[in-house]
Amino acid sequence: MSNTNHEETLGFQTEVKQLLNLMIHSLYSNREIFLRELISNAADACDKLRYAALDNDGLYEGDSELRVEIEHDADAGTVTLRDNGIGMTRDDVIANLGTIARSGTSEFLKQLSGEQQKDAKLIGQFGVGFYSSFIVADDVTVRTRKAGEDASTGVEWRSKGEGEFTVADIDLEQHGTEITLHLKDDAKEFADDFRLQNLVRKYSDHIEVPVRMPKTETAKDDDGNPVEGSEVTTWETVNEATALWVRPKSEISDDEYKAFYKHVAHDFSDPLTWSHNKVEGKLEYTSLLYVPGRAPFDMFDRDGARGVKLYVQRVFIMDDAEQFLPLYLRFIKGVLDTRDLSLNVSRELLQQDPKVDKIKGALTKRALDMLKKLAKDSEQYQTFWNTFGNVLKEGPGEDAANREKIAGLLRFASTHTDTAAQEHSLADYVGRMKEGQQKIYYVVADSFNAAKHSPHLEIFRKKGIEVLLLSDRIDEWLMSHLTEFDGKSFADVGKGELDLGEVEDEAEKKEQEETAKAKESLVKRVKEALGEGVQDVKVTHRLTDSPACVVLPEHEMGYQMRRIMEAAGQPLPEVKPILELNPSHSLVARLESADDGLFADLAHILLDQAIIAEGGHLDDPAAYVKRLNGVLAA
Numbered sequence: 001m002s003n004t005n006h007e008e009t010l011g012f013q014t015e016v017k018q019l020l021n022l023m024i025h026s027l028y029s030n031r032e033i034f035l036r037e038l039i040s041n042a043a044d045a046c047d048k049l050r051y052a053a054l055d056n057d058g059l060y061e062g063d064s065e066l067r068v069e070i071e072h073d074a075d076a077g078t079v080t081l082r083d084n085g086i087g088m089t090r091d092d093v094i095a096n097l098g099t100i101a102r103s104g105t106s107e108f109l110k111q112l113s114g115e116q117q118k119d120a121k122l123i124g125q126f127g128v129g130f131y132s133s134f135i136v137a138d139d140v141t142v143r144t145r146k147a148g149e150d151a152s153t154g155v156e157w158r159s160k161g162e163g164e165f166t167v168a169d170i171d172l173e174q175h176g177t178e179i180t181l182h183l184k185d186d187a188k189e190f191a192d193d194f195r196l197q198n199l200v201r202k203y204s205d206h207i208e209v210p211v212r213m214p215k216t217e218t219a220k221d222d223d224g225n226p227v228e229g230s231e232v233t234t235w236e237t238v239n240e241a242t243a244l245w246v247r248p249k250s251e252i253s254d255d256e257y258k259a260f261y262k263h264v265a266h267d268f269s270d271p272l273t274w275s276h277n278k279v280e281g282k283l284e285y286t287s288l289l290y291v292p293g294r295a296p297f298d299m300f301d302r303d304g305a306r307g308v309k310l311y312v313q314r315v316f317i318m319d320d321a322e323q324f325l326p327l328y329l330r331f332i333k334g335v336l337d338t339r340d341l342s343l344n345v346s347r348e349l350l351q352q353d354p355k356v357d358k359i360k361g362a363l364t365k366r367a368l369d370m371l372k373k374l375a376k377d378s379e380q381y382q383t384f385w386n387t388f389g390n391v392l393k394e395g396p397g398e399d400a401a402n403r404e405k406i407a408g409l410l411r412f413a414s415t416h417t418d419t420a421a422q423e424h425s426l427a428d429y430v431g432r433m434k435e436g437q438q439k440i441y442y443v444v445a446d447s448f449n450a451a452k453h454s455p456h457l458e459i460f461r462k463k464g465i466e467v468l469l470l471s472d473r474i475d476e477w478l479m480s481h482l483t484e485f486d487g488k489s490f491a492d493v494g495k496g497e498l499d500l501g502e503v504e505d506e507a508e509k510k511e512q513e514e515t516a517k518a519k520e521s522l523v524k525r526v527k528e529a530l531g532e533g534v535q536d537v538k539v540t541h542r543l544t545d546s547p548a549c550v551v552l553p554e555h556e557m558g559y560q561m562r563r564i565m566e567a568a569g570q571p572l573p574e575v576k577p578i579l580e581l582n583p584s585h586s587l588v589a590r591l592e593s594a595d596d597g598l599f600a601d602l603a604h605i606l607l608d609q610a611i612i613a614e615g616g617h618l619d620d621p622a623a624y625v626k627r628l629n630g631v632l633a634a
């Protein structure tokens with residue numbers, strides 16, 4: 001018996017209203033996912049009760065056989081989903097089924113365009129959970145009671161998904177949650193045994209909690225005709241109901257792995273790959289790690305949800321256990337089940353347990369190996385790299401022990417193809433190195449085009465030496481942590497002395513020395529004319545087309561990093577560039593023959609232009625324009 005009271009009508013949070021509108025429209029062709037979302041929530045609720053009952057088995061209220069039940073009524077056009085999990089209090093219901101308590105929600109909603117396919121993808125990435133009920137239902141009733149509480153604390157929530165919902169207190173003998181969907185006219189197909197069973201198998205085989213549906217059997221007489229009144233209804237478990245990761249790999253199909261991924265990652269699309277491992281010995285754990293096919297909406301929020309779902313001996317302990325994977329692998333999703341931790345482990349205890357670090361080390365290795373394997377399929381790996389490359393680039397700085405391994409997974413744009421696609425590995429680069437080349441050369445700039453057209457590349461292009469073209473914000477920081485790959489050191493072509501090693505022969509080196517000598521007086525004059533503006537002036541052989549370039553001392557912070565730090569409000573001591581002049585350029589020849597007045601102007605113009613070509617900002621742009629106009633008008 002239930003009697004209702006303390007009924008109130010509340011408005012959905014604005015974001016929920018927006019999400020409901022957009023979701024119903026854009027997920028229409030993907031409607032069946034509502035069942036997966038609701039079963040997933042019900043299974044999570046059972047997991048939570050099992051965990052809470054570790055300390056207090058009274059919470060089971062004598063009913064420890066956790067389960068999800070699905071019933072339908074074709075005449076009434078309803079589907080009902082019931083679980084005997086943890087349940088919710090009135091406050092829980094109002095918070096969970098009336099708001100979206102996730103940071104970044106309104107930014108996310110702003111990205112939605114009204115274009116069905118695009119929005120469906122984005123919404124899938126965000127996760128719709130319970131609210132997906134309204135894709136198929138025009139009236140939803142939730143009856144729930146928190147396990148361990150009095151029967152009188154039951155709550156009934158109702159809504160038509162149109163901006164408001166009502167909550168009322170009811171008596172509920174049974175703890176857990178029951179959701180009744182009144183199907184829309186065009187969704188009545190779901191009130192069907194066969195359809196529901198298929199969906200349960202499709203989406204929930206891998207969930208450990210049994211999902212049951214009623215089965216009615218009728219006795220037959222000797223002629224095989226049904227005996228009226230002999231109907232007996234029993235509950236039949238429809239799904240496999242074994243935790244997927246516990247089963248032997250050989251018995252699990254790709255489709256099952258994919259379905260399980262969607263459950264753990266709350267993602268609508270398939271993962272790119274996965275790695276399932278059982279480890280016995282000093283450490284005992286089973287892990288099932290996935291590389292998602294796309295980024296979650298909050299990937300660059302370093303405080304966003306990350307980590308694996310943690311189980312101890314098959315008992316769910318927590319979501320997002322971030323202690324088991326480093327930050328630069330925060331895109332990896334999956335499950336860790338271990339015997340090495342105690343059942344009452346908490347987030348705080350995890351931080352102190354030395355076994356956690358050991359497992360973290362092992363999972364990190366597994367994840368990196370999984371990526372290495374994925375890299376064998378260059379198309380798939382490219383999808384991965386384009387989505388998560390910038391996160392993986394945090395790796396060398398964060399995880400010195402795995403630096404070389406991570407370096408092997410990096411991909412770069414390069415002068416080899418001169419396109420912006422980051423598709424060249426360091427191993428590819430090393431394989432293409434010229435005879436006598438000892439270093440891996442790279443240039444860093446603010447944009448791909450600035451990198452590709454950097455004057456520093458001129459000599460490399462002339463000699464056919466490949467240079468990596470780096471232009472992501474993180475790149476200079478990344479390179480500051482990479483010192484070697486395959487025994488070859490890295491060299492930023494915009495810094496320090498140009499050293500082409502044995503790619504240059506003795507005759508060339510001699511010629512350069514002679515040119516430097518011949519231009520000593522020019523260099524001296526330029527240095528005097530520029531005064532404090534430069535650290536040094538040199539003649540260079542790194543240029544073929546440009547008259548001059550600026551170079552930084554080898555250990556100086558690069559321009560890209562400087563600009564990022566300055567933009568972040570970090571004051572940095574001024575750094576003066578080294579100006580290098582191309583002795584065979586006609587402008588430099590003109591400079592050499594100029595009289596003192598023009599000489600100073602030309603020298604400043606060359607310096608300013610070299611800074612501009614580098615993507616830098618002039619201290620006094622008006623002075624540059626004035627000088628240039630003076631020279632042009634002369």
Ligand SMILES: Nc1ncnc2c1ncn2[C@@H]1O[C@H](COP(=O)(O)OP(=O)(O)OP(=O)(O)O)[C@@H](O)[C@H]1O
Nearest residue numbers: 041042045085087088096127128129130131177266
């Ligand atoms: N059957 C249930 N039993 C108990 N609590 C539930 C149940 N269904 C939903 N909830 C509560 O409501 C919250 C919101 O559910 P919802 O499905 O909207 O989001 P979610 O499951 O947290 O995340 P996602 O949007 O990624 O699915 C859940 O986190 C849970 O606390």
